[in-house]
Amino acid sequence: MNRYDRQERVSQIGPAGQAKLAAAHVVVVGLGALGSYAASQLVRAGVGELTLIDPDQVSETNLQRQALYTTADAQAATLKVTAAAQHLQAINPLVRLHLLPASFEANLLPADCDLILDCLDNYATRALVNHAARAAHLPYLFASCAGTFGTVMPIRPDGHHPCLNCLYPNLPELTQTDCDLIGVMTPLVPLVAGLQVSLAFKLLIAPEQVDFDRVWTLDAWEPAFQSFKVPINPGCPVCQQVSSSPEVLNPTPQVTALCGSQTYRYRLANPDLNELASRLTAAAHPVEHSPIFIRFSWQGHQVSLFKNGQLLLYGAENLQTATALIDQFVTMIISTQ
Template sequence: MNRYDRQERVKVIGKAGQQKIAKVTILIAGVGALGSYTASQLVRAGVAHLILIDPDVVSMTNLQRQALFTEQDVADGVFKVDAAKKHLLAINHAVTIDVYPEPLNESHLTDLKFDLVLDCLDNFRTRDFLNKMALKQHFDYIFASCAGTFGSVMPVSPSSHACLSCLYPNLEELKQTDCDLIGVNTALVPLVSGLQVSLAIHYLVDKVSVNFEQLSTIDNWQMTFQNFRVKKNANCPICQQNNWSISTAENSNQVTVLCGTKTYAVQMSSSPTLENLNGWLTQHGIAFRQFKSFSAFTWSGYSVSVFKTGKVLMYGVPNLKDATAIYQSLTQALRPGATQEATSL
């Protein structure tokens, strides 16, 4: 029994196209609403290898629109990428899935090998970073976004065609309003994801016929679908100039919220190595999970991850004030010579 028989019967794909799909690696940036649907469709389509990147854990509010996750995932407090991998392998055990429960960073896009990136992000600050990295590293990606009842999809090959800044000349303004959330209609997400995956499969099977100058939009309340031509902007400050730099640096010790979540992030100005951190946790009887690039543990009643880069993520915290207090408590306890008793209550 050929698992992909129905897809191979599609004339524009065929057996030759399916063989191409079965050899590729796709990096999915963001495994929330769009990313969970997109990953599911890709493993069903027979993609050989997925790389999933997302720093967040599954929460109850995710279940309204993030198809892979369950109430048990919420109860277990697992990272989205870990939960996604478990459920995806139950769909197709033959797929290789690598997970990175951390924010998208430069090493992901320079050190990892992939054939295509899918932008399933929820904020334009990280999208701007992805766009600049695509220019620097000469890779293509497929942009997709959902907000309210309106969704957008566009293939982006910024070295030769319009980049994200060409599409959104007001990109800097959009980066400043990332957290002005307007919600997402449940039914919109699979529609936009389906368009993104359609473009991805088209790209993998017949890249030369992909229209990199077409933005597709959908309003699932008005039931309207439109295509727009987007040409490279001769005055684009990003793809037509070289006076920009790539930086994901954050102000040290400034706690910020990751958009659309109750996850808070901060960059430590002075951080211990993971080896020293793990030793400190062990010394104080604090249980932790050790990963390649970070360690996860409970502090002040909340899940915390400390990365080797000095990045700290705090999950499920109700507000910025509490997150700041938790971070200050942790750094005070970690300070050399600190006399206060460490606690993970």
């Protein structure tokens, strides 16, 4: 029996299109609400290879809108990439999965990647994806959810089509629209993820049919759906001035909250994980080692620190408490390096 029989019967796909999906390698950046739905659909559809990138662990507040996870995953505080892989492999063991429990960096993109799905919940990291796609000459699919509204746009940042920064010239200011601040309605997420994955299929099967100059928006409450053309910004610092660096679009590092959880993020400059692990151990903070990060407890809160400098602190009551704990860690451990 052919697992993909019903999909191959769709005239736009057929056996030839299914073969293209099976040969594709898609990178999913962010395994929260959008990423969990998108990854599930990609695996069910038979996309041959997925790289999953997310530094976070499952928490109870995720379960309202993040489809792949269970209460058991939240109780165990399992890394999202690990929990997602377990469920995805149960859905379709034929798909190859690569797990990266880390914040997005351009050097994490595999050389044979065909497409990036931006399933993030913050615009600072989206700016990094936009730059990385431009540098790697890769198409990607931007999608976002906030409140009852969703947005999807296929992007080919090659200088001939608009990029994310053309769509949102005020990227640094858009942190105020992250879903932690205004929430997200449960049924909005599969609608947006479905549109994003549908465009992914078209891009992988018939890329010449994709309109890279158009953005789609929907309101799940009304409901309403519309699209409009996006012009290239001739002064765009990303797709029209490729010498620009991502820092132009990103604010000074500060403690920020990850969407929908008591997880807080901070970036350190060039941390030496081995040295820090030694200092933490000497200060009676046992350290768990991984190839790309260390994990330890700080003042009763679990912390993950990645090679790229990304620090995640879990379980703080609020941003003020998280900032105080991270400042204490930097003062007592980092500043003495």
